[in-house]
Amino acid sequence: MSQLRVRPIKPSLWNDTENLLRHLRPVLTLLAKTAYCVGKYGVLINYVKKEIGGYIAPRGQPFDPPKEIVENEIVMQCSELPRKVGSSKGECPFQNADYETLRKERNQFLKREIKKIDEYDVEGEVDVCIIGTGPGGSAAAYALSQKYKEELEKGAKKIVMLERGDLFTSDEFNQKEVSMLPKLLAPRLSDDFGVLILKGRLIGGTAVVNDGVCFEAPAPVTQEWEVDIGEDLRDQRFYRKVREMIRYKKIPHMAQHKNSRMFEKGIAAEDQEYFLLNERNTNAKVDSQPPDPQHQLACVGSGMCHLGCRDDRKQSPLITYVPAAMANGVRVFKNAVVKEVLHRDGMVEGVRVKRGLLRPDLVIKAKKVIVSGGAINSPQLLLASGIGNKHLGKHISLHPSPIIFAVFDEDVYPDWGIPMTSCYEKFQFPQDNKEIFPDGFGYIIETFANHPAIQALSYPRGSIKEKMRKFKRTACVTVIVHDKAVGEVGRRHGHLTPLTYKMDEQDKIKLKHGMKESMRIFLNAGAKEVFTSHEKETVFRSLEELEKVDCLNKDHLPVEPGEILLISAHSQGGCRMGTSAEEGVVDFNGQSHDVKSLYVCDGSLFPTSLGVNPQVTIMALATKIGEQIELDS
Numbered sequence: 001m002s003q004l005r006v007r008p009i010k011p012s013l014w015n016d017t018e019n020l021l022r023h024l025r026p027v028l029t030l031l032a033k034t035a036y037c038v039g040k041y042g043v044l045i046n047y048v049k050k051e052i053g054g055y056i057a058p059r060g061q062p063f064d065p066p067k068e069i070v071e072n073e074i075v076m077q078c079s080e081l082p083r084k085v086g087s088s089k090g091e092c093p094f095q096n097a098d099y100e101t102l103r104k105e106r107n108q109f110l111k112r113e114i115k116k117i118d119e120y121d122v123e124g125e126v127d128v129c130i131i132g133t134g135p136g137g138s139a140a141a142y143a144l145s146q147k148y149k150e151e152l153e154k155g156a157k158k159i160v161m162l163e164r165g166d167l168f169t170s171d172e173f174n175q176k177e178v179s180m181l182p183k184l185l186a187p188r189l190s191d192d193f194g195v196l197i198l199k200g201r202l203i204g205g206t207a208v209v210n211d212g213v214c215f216e217a218p219a220p221v222t223q224e225w226e227v228d229i230g231e232d233l234r235d236q237r238f239y240r241k242v243r244e245m246i247r248y249k250k251i252p253h254m255a256q257h258k259n260s261r262m263f264e265k266g267i268a269a270e271d272q273e274y275f276l277l278n279e280r281n282t283n284a285k286v287d288s289q290p291p292d293p294q295h296q297l298a299c300v301g302s303g304m305c306h307l308g309c310r311d312d313r314k315q316s317p318l319i320t321y322v323p324a325a326m327a328n329g330v331r332v333f334k335n336a337v338v339k340e341v342l343h344r345d346g347m348v349e350g351v352r353v354k355r356g357l358l359r360p361d362l363v364i365k366a367k368k369v370i371v372s373g374g375a376i377n378s379p380q381l382l383l384a385s386g387i388g389n390k391h392l393g394k395h396i397s398l399h400p401s402p403i404i405f406a407v408f409d410e411d412v413y414p415d416w417g418i419p420m421t422s423c424y425e426k427f428q429f430p431q432d433n434k435e436i437f438p439d440g441f442g443y444i445i446e447t448f449a450n451h452p453a454i455q456a457l458s459y460p461r462g463s464i465k466e467k468m469r470k471f472k473r474t475a476c477v478t479v480i481v482h483d484k485a486v487g488e489v490g491r492r493h494g495h496l497t498p499l500t501y502k503m504d505e506q507d508k509i510k511l512k513h514g515m516k517e518s519m520r521i522f523l524n525a526g527a528k529e530v531f532t533s534h535e536k537e538t539v540f541r542s543l544e545e546l547e548k549v550d551c552l553n554k555d556h557l558p559v560e561p562g563e564i565l566l567i568s569a570h571s572q573g574g575c576r577m578g579t580s581a582e583e584g585v586v587d588f589n590g591q592s593h594d595v596k597s598l599y600v601c602d603g604s605l606f607p608t609s610l611g612v613n614p615q616v617t618i619m620a621l622a623t624k625i626g627e628q629i630e631l632d633s
Contacts, residue, residue, distance in 0.1 A: 029535060029562070030196065033457050033464070096297055099286035103312045106323055107169040113326055114167050114203060117336035117353055120362060126158040127631050129351055129366035131338050131381070133163040134205020136602035137372030138321035139242070139619040143626025145328035152329030157631060159329070160364070161322075162336035162353065164373075165201035168208075169318070173308030177453040180307045184209050188376060190487070190501040194561030195400045197499070197568045199374055203334060204318030206374070207615050210569065211305045211420040211448060212280040212314045214248035215612035216620075220429050220441070221482070225577070225607050238620040245324070246281040246315040248616065253277060255301070257417035259475040260447040262408060266525030267424065274426035278446075280418070281315045303416045303449050321619075341369055341385040341598060348598040367632060368597045370590075371575075372622070375604040376499060379489045379574035382585075382592075382600075389585045389594050395576050396487030397609035398501060398568035401478045402559070403450075403458045403533040404515055405467075406522035412475045419449035427517065428482075428611065436513050436551060438506065441482040443514045444612065445521075450476055458533040458565055475522065478567075479514030482611030483507045485573045508559045512551040519546055532557065533565040570614050575604035590625035601625050 115121070128144060130137045141161055151157035166183070174180065186201035200206035216239050233239070242248075256264070256277070267275050282299035299313045312319055326332060337354040339361065350365040371378045379393040427442040436442075450458075452471065459467045467474070487501035503511075519530040523543050530546075531539040538557065540546045549556045558564065578584020581593035590605065592598040601622045603614050610617060 029461065030193075030457070030565070033461050096286060099284060099297055099312075102286050103170060103319075106312075106319060107171055109326075110167060110169055110203070110318075110323060114332045114334055117162065117333045117362065118355060118359075120333055120353075120364075122158060122160055122331055122364075124158075125350075125365040125367065126160050127366070128159045128368045128370060128629070129364055130159070130161045130370040130372060130601075131341075131351065132205065132372035132374070132377070132602065133161050133203050133317065133322055133332065134200065134372060134374065134602065135207045135317055135321075135615045135618040136622040137161060137370065138204065138317035138325065139245075139622035140370055140372065140599075140601045140626035140629075141325040141330050142245070142321045142328070143623045144629060144631075145325045145330050147627060148631060149328045151631075157329075159325075159331070160366075161325070161330060161332045162338060162351070162364075163203050163332065163334045164337055164377075165203065165334065167203045167334050168308060170308065170310050170312045173304070173310040175302070175304045175307050175310060177307065177451050181453075184308060188499065190398075190499050190561075192502070192561045194503070195398055195501060195566045195568050197376070197398065197571055199376070199571070202318075203332070204316050204322055206569070208308060208314075208316045208318045209306050210316075210613070210615060212248075212282050212299075212316075213420045213446070213613040214246075214279040214281055214616045215610075215614075217610055217617045218428070218612060221608060221610055233617070233620060238623045239616065241623050242616055242619045245320050246616075246619070247283045247285060248279045248281040248315075249283060250279045251277050251282075251299070251418060251421065255299070255418055255421070257301075257303075257419065257421040257447065257449060258412050259414055259417070259449060259477075260421035262406070262412060262475045262525050262527075263424070263445075263447050263477060263521060264422065266521035266523070266527075268524070271426055275422060275424050277422050278420055280420075282309075282313045282418075284311075284313045284315065299418055301417045303419055303451075305419050307451075338381060339384070341371065341381065341387075341595075343385070343387075343595045343598065346594070347596050368599065368629065370599045370601050370625075370629075372600070372602045374602050375571035375574045376489055378600055378602055378604045379585075382575065383489070387592070387594050389581055389592075391576055391578070391581075391583075391585050393489040393574055394487075395485040395607070396489060396499065396501065396571065396573040396604075397483045397485040397606075398487060398572075399480045399483060399570040399609065399611075400501075400503060400511070400559075400566040400568050401480055402511065402515055402564055402566055404477050404479070404518040404522070404530065405458075405532070406475045406519070406525070406527035406530045407470050408473050408475065408525075408527055411472050413472060414449050414455070414474055414476060415451050415471075417449060420446055422447050424521070427514070436509055441611065443479050443481040443510055445477050445479055445514060445518050447475075447477050460535055460537050463537060475527075477518050477522075479511060479518060480570070480611065480613075481507055481510050481514065482609050485576075485608055487571075487573065489574055503559065509551050511559055512549075512557045515557055516546065516549050516551060534558075534563060535565070536563070570603070570610070572603045572606040572609055572614060575600040576607045577605050578607070589628050590621070599625060599629065 148157050186199050188197040200209045284297040339352045342349040348369050353362040355362050424445040428444050430437040430442045456464050484504040490498035522530045529541045575585040586600050590599040603618050
């Protein structure tokens, strides 16, 4: 059996009291703001609801948009879709009896069939044990189960999935920030407390609580990778399979969030080609009775994506890959904390799962193991399992993102509508400014929506009350930079994971350029003031003021730990692909170079940052890997 070997935590940050206090300051500030926002949540809602009348939550059921939302055309209008029975207008049908029945039946199926790990009842050795039920693990499970569907049905093959988190279905998504966020997310911090990393902790993974944005990997990025995997992605066959499952497509222009409309308004006419509406996996399909054999239900625009889609419009793994794999015979167990992957003499043997203080660990013998815990958890687990590849835990990128706000005279309703409607790509692959973008890689700007507690956390602590009074009139965007893979994961250590991430100096300049460009566009759109998620007030009220910002000056728009809140929802790398152990942790089929029959299948595979939202590419790679795994006859 493998011996447990772990890397020591690097002591650099803890050498003296001064360093300790310097790096603790940002986390103490964040904790203080969190305590305020949770403790004063009712007060925040009161500011927004009573003083300006702009926040109504949780949403009614069935969906009933307030009059002011409909008048502002934020609710999605879909005249090309079948009209709701009895409706005199062409609104998108928000409710459908057949789909509601299907939704309830699926929820009941998941609750009945997904057991706690304490109830593990699979006898003998399994063919495949998959750790993690997010975009990677679930897509691989479905691909495998399709390939071996007959054998699974007959009991000749056994595939199990293990999830550390719990099961939450749409009827449990109450759309309240203070109750849902602690249940659904497992936030982490980089070791200097400079980046807050958000990861889902539930069946279906982070894709259940993201905003549904679907980007395929940009060609300039995959060209940095090896040719074979790049061709696999660029020929579209795996993306097509993902599209068939989660049905992502571009949203219509009429469905834009008001926030997105304001941002578009500020983009110069010659740059309009760089403003694109996003593709999203929010088209629900139900096989209803005639006359609508394939009735489609589009996104209702409630703006609650990151709290879980209560209407099951977002086709996340929770309602697509996971139940589809289970229907093929895959068993799923929740609350499973995997301690290590077991291996001997270069061959995988199974996994060891924690079962509580008074019970012995559960050993699941497996012929093959797929690790799919994400860019932090996967390398942590493999390090704890004694795998010594020199690239393991290294080359991690985060897409560290600031938030840029703009206050207008007119209402924006930042909490309502499709959150991430659009993006601005002018500086994604710039070639004409080598001082700012020497490598030809830049950033995209994405429009998105917020809710009171999350928005308040992004404000300077001293001006939360003042800024919350402008909530209804505040728009926001974020910058996603194609950052260098400079992060490194150490040993397993709870939620304050020793993830070392010191942003590359050139990436800092790119991030500043993105913030400045975002504010310039908002001011062009008529914003009365623009500001950032810096802890120190950073407000601009005119283009003349903004023009004084020098992106090459370290004191302008600083992005050091404690200066600004940077959020990451797209951690990548840590188990990078490569042709050999000298170049990566796994090969281009996801198999470990060090342990045979051990696979990795998530965002940790990426050799470089994608520079865009990664869920679709993770699913495409997972589909490829799942289809190519051969099980013994």
